[in-house]
Amino acid sequence: MDHNEPGGLSAPQLAAMRRSLTNGRGALSRRSVLRASGIGALTVGGLGTLSACGIPPAKREGGATASDDRSAKEKVVNFSNWTEYMDVDEDGKTRPTLTAFTQRTGIRVKYTEDINDNVEFFGKIQPQLAAGQDTGRDLINVTDWLAARMIRLGWVQRLDTSLLPHAFANLSPQFRSPDWDPGRAHSYPWTGISTVIAYNTKATGGKKVDSVTQLLDDPSLKGRVGFLTEMRDTVGMTLLDLGKSPEKFTDADFDEAIGRLQKGVDKKQIRRFTGNDYTSDLDKGDLAACLAWAGDVIQLQTDNPDIQYAIPAPGYITSSDNLLIPAGAGHQRNATRLIDYYYEPPVAARLAAYINFVCPVDGVKAELAKIDPELAGNTLIVPDRAMAAKSHAFRSLTTEEETSYEEKFAKLIGA
Structure with a gap:
């Protein structure tokens, strides 16, 4: 070679x-x-x-x-x-x-x-x-x-x-x-695979969106927010926002994160939970901001300069x-x-x-x-030291935890 x-x-x-x-x-x-x-x-x-x-x-x-x-x-x-x-x-x-x-x-x-x-x-x-x-x-x-x-x-x-x-x-x-x-x-x-926050500056009026709290509480984003149907990504990012460790969380921590997301559902702040189909909605501006996978963000930015991303201050989930x-x-x-x-x-x-x-x-x-x-x-694609230091992995689950957590998450997202 x-x-x-x-x-x-x-x-x-x-x-x-x-x-x-x-x-x-x-x-x-x-x-x-x-x-x-x-x-x-x-x-x-x-x-x-x-x-x-x-x-x-x-x-x-x-x-x-x-x-x-x-x-x-x-x-x-x-x-x-x-x-x-x-x-x-x-x-x-x-x-x-x-x-x-x-x-x-x-x-x-x-x-x-x-x-x-x-x-x-x-x-x-x-x-x-x-x-x-x-x-x-x-x-x-x-x-x-x-x-x-x-x-x-x-x-x-x-x-x-x-x-x-x-x-x-x-x-x-x-x-x-x-x-x-x-x-x-x-x-x-x-x-x-990094989970970040992506937003469409045209849809947000130029506003930067850089936290899960903002996704769940900012009234200007109501009804135009997306979370992911992957439990580890959505709950993991919410745990970080709550000051909890995805590597060491308890059952009570998990339930707190689910409860926080449920409030976002109940008050219709969250438009929907998505698979990769968030990309078209984000590109068009139907979603102003959402949790996203970094590889998708890179691809979207190729054709749409309005697509931006942010790493929340508490960090992001890596799988x-x-x-x-x-x-x-x-x-x-x-x-x-x-x-x-x-x-x-x-x-x-x-x-x-x-x-x-x-x-x-x-x-x-x-x-x-x-x-x-x-x-x-x-x-x-190539995280620098600062980026790598902010990464967190969702901890391994026992079989019992896996069953319990996925049932609760499925109920949340209406699966």
Whole structure:
């Protein structure tokens, strides 16, 4: 690979990529595609789906026993990912970073975009995992709450750190030690997902909106405020506004946040709770301000200069999508090498330039600047220290808490 160009790309490839950021598939937000599916992965219905799958209580600490690894004999890795979550060339078919990985290592990547919803995908692989069988996938990418559940169940391989020199060295401190996988023994983040406040200055009359209190109490915004149908994002941001810690909150704290939001519903301050469809309403001004995902904000700003965002003084919620090697995977070494590859800054920059979500790789900024200086300076993609210091993760939940909290949240949003 030629390290003089980001991700080993030629000058024509770089030019094509820059065009794709505003005109091609790169102009789509993967998180938006995900949110389009409904009110979030763990509604009451989603919990019912998990129960119906026969999943035992997630109380056992995981550490799957190593299966026979065929990596030396079979130069392949089977990778399941979300749609619109990998860099694609102008032809819409070639995936430059995956192609470069194969050219360097001789390992062919069978890449499948078969994850559309966490619960739905888990339903596909749960029977094999429960039976101790190979799922046919060597690498998967799931959201942090599901990653935590799978690790607790013992259905994830422990990673071989000797094969992760770049990942170990370059993982951003912001993502190093989640409470559900201390020290990243089983997982590495693909992207971070930041929840911020977005507002349309034309709709607010030029007013800045920078707090949940303002969203819930400012009379000039009445009936034009949106919150998210993702419980962890909406409740987490409200907890922060109440001076509570999303990392350490109690049942009473959760109920206080729900009560605060209920008042916003009762007095019709909140227009509605949304999935990614807030983007069109915000763009048009039907929503003056709302909770939003940073990747969507970046995309909206490309075409609408009235769209602005704010980080509330108490901070913001960060979640992540994470690479895991399922228990029983047949090509563990190959999968681990692929994880490490995406922690090389030139490769990480290529990916970040395409998907526009928080890059978890330290040292990526200089490489991203070679592709697009504006993106490199965007703290929604490459958080600076001040931005990273304001991030908070919604703590892991027990099975009982998960059921109780989602029921209360579903009642709030009318699901």
